[in-house]
Amino acid sequence: MEFSSKLLEQAVEEISQLPGIGKRTALRLALHLLKLPTENTSRLTKALEQLKEKVKLCASCYNISDAPICYICSNPKRDKSTICVVEDIRDVMAIENTGQFRGLYHVLGGKISPIEGVGPQDLYIEALMDRIKQGEIKELIFALSSTMEGDTTNFYIYRKVQDFDLKVSTIARGISVGDELEYADEVTLGRSIMDRVLFERTLKKD
């Protein structure tokens, strides 16, 4: 791509550094910003700068938060004895959207992945151990994605918490609500049969 403007080229270069955005999309976005009033661009750049400067991680669960302790951890109505272990903040948002979980979270910030050079020390696992050592926690729910990395991370944490009096569970795997059995993969279908639940449980809403 040959640009008639160095400034445009720089902007396109920077925008295309973002994941999933190529040079063409970056150019489209840059030209779009050029057409808009200056306030719009200022609002965008200010929001990004503020995000970068002021957003913190919750000192307890490592969720993203504006305050030192996030709104979930500081909510007195939440059940402080149950911790759901997730990979990142998007998982917290997804689970919160279901309205089915009243415990607290622990955001690891990733999964153990030797291929990508992510070891246990790169995740907030020690911080989780510190929370467990305080003795208030009774159950740990693993809600990582069921990939090799997710399973490795689950197992690593599982081994570390063996000496504590802790129930360790993992979210149920099975056929999605509304899915056809014939299109389900066999691992999922197999687990949904193994982990079958009493029919009455599906009848009562809590």
Place this chain on the structure above:
Amino acid sequence: MEFSSKLLEQAVEEISQLPGIGKRTALRLALHLLKLPTENTSRLTKALEQLKEKVKLCASCYNISDAPICYICSNPKRDKSTICVVEDIRDVMAIENTGQFRGLYHVLGGKISPIEGVGPQDLYIEALMDRIKQGEIKELIFALSSTMEGDTTNFYIYRKVQDFDLKVSTIARGISVGDELEYADEVTLGRSIMDRVLFERTLKKD
């Protein structure tokens, strides 16, 4: 989407204002920026601000430019008697990439579109007329997309330049190089037959 951080929510809100970027993608981009060193975000925001503050339109052809006159208009080797009329700067880049055009451009900044409320006065048509009145221009090449809006714009300009001693042409429409005839639409195939060129012309490279 429920956010644990107002700042994150604001950033996502602003990013998702960009065309083709939804809330989910915006969240992914915001979390990506949070993970990167602050310099990266600063570089991005600075590039966007500079773009908005300093980029100008070429006073002659309305191409985007850092200087008052763009590098194409100010190049003494370009043929100043031929003007290619295009919709926006991306078309200039596309034609420049072919290396087949040595004339100058005129960027209209859009097409006449009553539906979107774009009239002739919203485009740089008067500026094109001013260039033509100076008498140096011998040929006008229309290179707008062949939509109803493009055709309307072409025709509008065509009527305005009738009184000038000017050759008016339009880029050739036809089957793309490498395309199969059977999959071509009939309008394009029809025009490619009507506008057939002497075989010898396809043999010589210039």
